[in-house]
Amino acid sequence: MSYVSSRPVVIGLEVHIQLNTRSKLFCPCSTDYIGKTPNTNVCPICLAVPGTLPLVNDSAVALGSRMGLGLRGEIQKYSNFHRKNYFYPDLAKAYQITQYGLTITVGGYLDIEADGKPKRVRIHHLHLEEDAGKLVHPTADGRLTGASYSLVDYNRGGVPLSEIVSEPDISSPAEAKEYVARLRQLARYLDVSDGEMESGSLRVDANISLSNPGGSLGTRVEIKNMNSLKALERALEYETERQNKVLDSGGRIVQETRLWDDAESVTRSMRNKETASDYRYYPEMDLAPIVITDEQIEEFKKSMPELPWEKRARFAGYGLSKEETAILTERKELAEYYEAVVSFGAPPARAANWVRMDVLRVLNELSRDIREFKVKPETLAELVKYVEAKELSGTVGKEILDILAREDVPFDEALKRTGARTGRLTGGALETLIDRIMSANPDLVEAIKSGRDKKGGKLKFLQGQVMKETKGQADPRETASLLSEKLV
Amino acid sequence: MKMTVDRNVTLRMARAAQIRIPDDQVGHMMDSINDILDFCALVGDLDCAGVPDFTWKMKRLAPRRPDVAHEWPDRDEFKAAAPTTDGDFFRVPKINAEE
Numbered sequence: 050m051s052y053v054s055s056r057p058v059v060i061g062l063e064v065h066i067q068l069n070t071r072s073k074l075f076c077p078c079s080t081d082y083i084g085k086t087p088n089t090n091v092c093p094i095c096l097a098v099p100g101t102l103p104l105v106n107d108s109a110v111a112l113g114s115r116m117g118l119g120l121r122g123e124i125q126k127y128s129n130f131h132r133k134n135y136f137y138p139d140l141a142k143a144y145q146i147t148q149y150g151l152t153i154t155v156g157g158y159l160d161i162e163a164d165g166k167p168k169r170v171r172i173h174h175l176h177l178e179e180d181a182g183k184l185v186h187p188t189a190d191g192r193l194t195g196a197s198y199s200l201v202d203y204n205r206g207g208v209p210l211s212e213i214v215s216e217p218d219i220s221s222p223a224e225a226k227e228y229v230a231r232l233r234q235l236a237r238y239l240d241v242s243d244g245e246m247e248s249g250s251l252r253v254d255a256n257i258s259l260s261n262p263g264g265s266l267g268t269r270v271e272i273k274n275m276n277s278l279k280a281l282e283r284a285l286e287y288e289t290e291r292q293n294k295v296l297d298s299g300g301r302i303v304q305e306t307r308l309w310d311d312a313e314s315v316t317r318s319m320r321n322k323e324t325a326s327d328y329r330y331y332p333e334m335d336l337a338p339i340v341i342t343d344e345q346i347e348e349f350k351k352s353m354p355e356l357p358w359e360k361r362a363r364f365a366g367y368g369l370s371k372e373e374t375a376i377l378t379e380r381k382e383l384a385e386y387y388e389a390v391v392s393f394g395a396p397p398a399r400a401a402n403w404v405r406m407d408v409l410r411v412l413n414e415l416s417r418d419i420r421e422f423k424v425k426p427e428t429l430a431e432l433v434k435y436v437e438a439k440e441l442s443g444t445v446g447k448e449i450l451d452i453l454a455r456e457d458v459p460f461d462e463a464l465k466r467t468g469a470r471t472g473r474l475t476g477g478a479l480e481t482l483i484d485r486i487m488s489a490n491p492d493l494v495e496a497i498k499s500g501r502d503k504k505g506g507k508l509k510f511l512q513g514q515v516m517k518e519t520k521g522q523a524d525p526r527e528t529a530s531l532l533s534e535k536l537v
Numbered sequence: 538m539k540m541t542v543d544r545n546v547t548l549r550m551a552r553a554a555q556i557r558i559p560d561d562q563v564g565h566m567m568d569s570i571n572d573i574l575d576f577c578a579l580v581g582d583l584d585c586a587g588v589p590d591f592t593w594k595m596k597r598l599a600p601r602r603p604d605v606a607h608e609w610p611d612r613d614e615f616k617a618a619a620p621t622t623d624g625d626f627f628r629v630p631k632i633n634a635e636e
Contacts, residue, residue, distance in 0.1 A: 196631050
């Protein structure tokens with residue numbers, strides 16, 4: 050159970066999202082760095098060779114603007130870049146090119162729902178900046194302690210990021226987790242980023258404080274190094290409890306940056322932070338300001354796809370529950386798959402069940418993404434229609450789906466393998482079969498007729514025999530009805 | 538007005554910048570900083586009245602490039618020019634802030 054804070058919790062988040070560009074923010078080096086040999090995606094610009102000049106990637110500006118619009122922010126027609134100086138070798142320039150003051154978008158909000166309650170989190174601004182390289186510490190555990198030097202890989206250095214800074218509107222770790230989940234969903238819907246926290250495409254820095262008795266804000270602590278939504282929530286829960294305990298024991302909170310240690314489930318103070326953070330921002334003279342025209346803003350607005358909350362509202366129109374729409378719209382690709390199934394004639398409610406329960410089950414079993422799912426929407430629609438018309442039982446339908454998802458076979462072949470045929474067994478043919486099964490089980494028939502089947506297990510066995518013989522083609526209701534009539 | 542730093546100020550600057558300077562190199566670092574300060578004093582003597590400040594005043598379009606990736610042809614030259622490397626990595630001083 051989550052820790053319950055005795056003081057109001059105030060959280061603001063800074064979320065860094067790697068933008069889906071092919072090349073870096075200021076140079077043509079590839080952004081595809083995962084698994085690459087260190088220092089191969091580098092050039093004189095991202096290695097800060099003297100005499101080189103940065104040149105802004107047009108797509109990064111477009112994607113940043115798009116994300117800002119998705120957050121209902123306002124695109125700034127005029128923004129610029131600054132140099133953020135810091136003494137750390139993960140950028141070869143010894144400064145980071147970032148936006149400061151005049152950012153690409155300002156304002157906006159994101160509506161979330163946590164613990165069943167709606168919440169609006171306001172956005173302060175969104176800015177563009179370059180990512181840093183990665184430091185590797187040559188010690189057995191990869192930590193800095195014990196290292197006498199560090200190694201640096203600049204492949205990631207210069208990859209475009211959009212940093213989204215929220216207002217301190219978040220009131221609990223659960224809300225923080227939900228906010229980031231919705232932000233990630235938005236980034237994916239907009240094709241702005243893959244939003245994978247585990248690979249570092251999305252990173253969160255959290256500022257957390259506890260309000261004082263008079264309502265004024267308490268001392269803020271920044272937390273870094275959370276690599277999953279779960280880690281974010283756990284780190285904030287730990288920090289809430291830690292700060293409460295410090296205050297309860299008469300102590301005071303120190304303004305500092307703390308790192309989340311996932312293995313130990315604690316936050317730890319970063320040394321020397323109290324003497325750092327003078328970034329000496331000043332305008333980046335190598336880059337002219339970014340000017341975005343009214344025409345470009347209109348183009349960005351026109352190119353916006355349907356957003357998650359719009360899709361949820363539309364799916365609700367299909368008669369789906371809140372839970373169903375939430376699951377189906379979580380990933381844009383899944384929502385599109387579902388809509389395609391419906392467009393091929395599957396009833397919306399039935400199709401929702403199949404996609405939500407069976408398609409996701411199979412994908413989970415195969416550890417695959419919906420984009421890798423072998424069953425085409427038209428095939429699933431056909432399957433759903435057969436089951437809906439009771440020409441196939443639900444059980445056989447699931448069996449067929451399993452075969453189609455695992456093997457490259459046409460629908461007819463999968464159907465053949467289950468031994469089933471489309472076409473509902475009913476009426477006289479079904480009655481004949483029931484008679485045969487009853488004849489083969491005289492003891493059971495006698496027991497049921499003489500009232501020795503109080504729990505109904507014997508009747509269910511006979512029904513099961515009918516379904517087995519017909520490979521699920523018999524209508525269960527009609528089978529039950531005919532058996533009941535004959536066994537009175 | 539010309540400024541100078543002494544040995545103590547040099548060590549305080551090193552601490553603020555989170556670097557450690559071996560004792561036998563403090564003097565060299567102090568001289569280097571004083572050279573920079575001398576140059577600043579020289580620049581300070583220039584008459585800059587009427588010269589605009591360095592922020593951009595014109596709302597002109599910054600040139601942007603299309604999002605096309607390509608490899609730099611000779612990447613080994615960077616490692617060859619680096620003071621120290623270790624395999625595919627550049628080797629850099631340990632920074633304490635993360636510890």
